[in-house]
Amino acid sequence: xxxxxxxxxxxxxxxxxxxxxxxxxxxxxxxxxxxxxxxxxxxxxxxxxxxxxxxxxxxxxxxxxxxxxxxxxxxxxxxxxxxxxxxxxxxxxxxxxxxxxxxxxxxxxxxxxxxxxxxxxxxxxxxxxxxxxxxxxxxxxxxxxxxxxxxxxxxxxxxxxxxxxxxxxxxxxxxxxxxxxxxxxxxxxxxxxxxxxxxxxxxxxxxxxxxxxxxxxxxxxxxxxxxxxxxxxxxxxxxxxxxxxxxxxxxxxxxxxxxxxxxxxxxxxxxxxxxxxxxxxxxxxxxxxxxxxxxxxxxxxxxxxxxxxxxxxxxxxxxxxxxxxxxxxxxxxxxxxxxxxxxxxxxxxxxxxxxxxxxxxxx
Numbered sequence: 366x367x368x369x370x371x372x373x374x375x376x377x378x379x380x381x382x383x384x385x386x387x388x389x390x391x392x393x394x395x396x397x398x399x400x401x402x403x404x405x406x407x408x409x410x411x412x413x414x415x416x417x418x419x420x421x422x423x424x425x426x427x428x429x430x431x432x433x434x435x436x437x438x439x440x441x442x443x444x445x446x447x448x449x450x451x452x453x454x455x456x457x458x459x460x461x462x463x464x465x466x467x468x469x470x471x472x473x474x475x476x477x478x479x480x481x482x483x484x485x486x487x488x489x490x491x492x493x494x495x496x497x498x499x500x501x502x503x504x505x506x507x508x509x510x511x512x513x514x515x516x517x518x519x520x521x522x523x524x525x526x527x528x529x530x531x532x533x534x535x536x537x538x539x540x541x542x543x544x545x546x547x548x549x550x551x552x553x554x555x556x557x558x559x560x561x562x563x564x565x566x567x568x569x570x571x572x573x574x575x576x577x578x579x580x581x582x583x584x585x586x587x588x589x590x591x592x593x594x595x596x597x598x599x600x601x602x603x604x605x606x607x608x609x610x611x612x613x614x615x616x617x618x619x620x621x622x623x624x625x626x627x628x629x630x631x632x633x634x635x636x637x638x639x640x641x642x643x644x645x646x647x648x649x650x651x652x653x654x655x656x657x658x659x660x661x662x663x664x665x666x667x668x669x670x671x672x673x674x675x676x677x678x679x680x681x682x683x684x685x686x687x688x689x690x691x692x693x694x695x696x697x698x699x700x701x702x703x704x705x706x707x708x709x710x711x712x713x714x715x716x717x718x719x720x721x722x723x724x725x726x727x728x
Contacts, residue, residue: 371449373676373685373692374442374701375431380405381416381468382425384477384592390505390571391471395697402473410699411467411675411723413440417580419598426580430701439701452671452704455725464495465654466578467675467723469699471571473509477586478517478541482611483560484577490603491581496560498653499576500628500646502721503554504679507569515567517545518558518626522616526609533585533605541585546622555628555656557646561613562626573677575723577653583608630658638664639717655724659711662718666710669702672724676700680719686710694718 378395380388387406395408409416409426416426428439436442443450443461451461481497488494506514524544532540545563550556550570558564566572584599600608617625628650634641639662643655659665662681676685682695685702687709694700702709711718 371433371446371703371705372689373687373706374433374439374450374703376410376439376699376701377429377431379409379412379426379429381407381409382418382423383407384419384589384594385472385474386590387471387473389471389473390507391469394469394504394571406471406473408469409466410469410677411439411463411465411701412578413443413463414466414578414580417582417601419592419594449705450701450703451673454671455673455704463578463673463725465675465723465725466576467677468574468576469571469677470566470574472566472568474568474590476566477584477589478538478545478563478565479585480563480583480611481558481560482581482583486560486611487579487581490607491579491601493579493581495577495579497577497579497581498560498649499558499574500644500650500654500656501556501558501566502573502575502628502644502656502658503550503552503570504573505552505571506550507571509568512568513549514551514569515547515549516556516570517542517547517563517565517567518556519546519562519564519622520544520612520614520616521546524616525614526612529585529609529612529614530605533609536587538586546617546619548619548623555630555644555646556626557628557650558626559613559649561611563612573721573723575654575656575675583611628656633657634665634667636665638662639711641665641667652726654726657722657724659718659720659722662711662720663713664710666708668708669704669724671704671707672727673704674702675723676702677721678718679721681713681717682715683711683713683718686712
């Protein structure tokens, strides 16, 4: 095995402006004193994607890193050490693209009702090989205005494109919500949001969001908090007729929605040193990315078999021991494990570790 010259890469906070407010739980998780909500409710912890903002395309979303060989930007580091970080096979197929985007996200208001395109739609209309399938892992919640934390996801029976078009034109938000399922969530829940599925994250939810590497969102609400969006920003220049084709109008019962989009935990390793689970959201999710969960880790040795990985330490303190040394880690920190680091160990030093892992798909 070729030895890594890089070691584990610490991803530093990379806050990104959004049209909704949040961030209190995110800042608390990161260990920031006097945490508060702001217009920067997201932290893009594995990103070379430029954010689509009301003020244009922005590189504020390129992940910042702890300086390595004078480099403090993940995109630049990938250009210098692509095979070491991404793996030779990955680079031969995809160049320096991560093919993955991972965020921390915390909402203090409900996000706008929205939908994301599929790979097929993006190739045809958006000049991209990626849609925006995404998976949510709920880390923490808070009650805001006495509302239990919730998400809207999926349509009830009875809606179609013509009905949706009329509601969008009239900005009948209550009408749109009446066709959607409201699902209460709690820490530890995981949901896969396939392309075409209408959804909105409710207020008071802090999550890890793993997704395809785009910022393509069709927003059917024009007024979000203090922001009034332009039409072209809502439908990202597609026009409403084409944008509304992205929605999956098939209606389902609440039980069907929970069964379809709830991510299942599948045990991979269960030993005295801890547990490793695969978060299984189905075959489409697997074609886009993978997620794993490690719980109550005292000492576990694993390999991602030539793939790089996003690592989020959600609980505890310890070491990641690798072929190039030991790296101290603790709750609230985020890392990129290069593909060139094969077998490695997670060892708790003060309290057991919980970790969320995001991986590119197996090709």
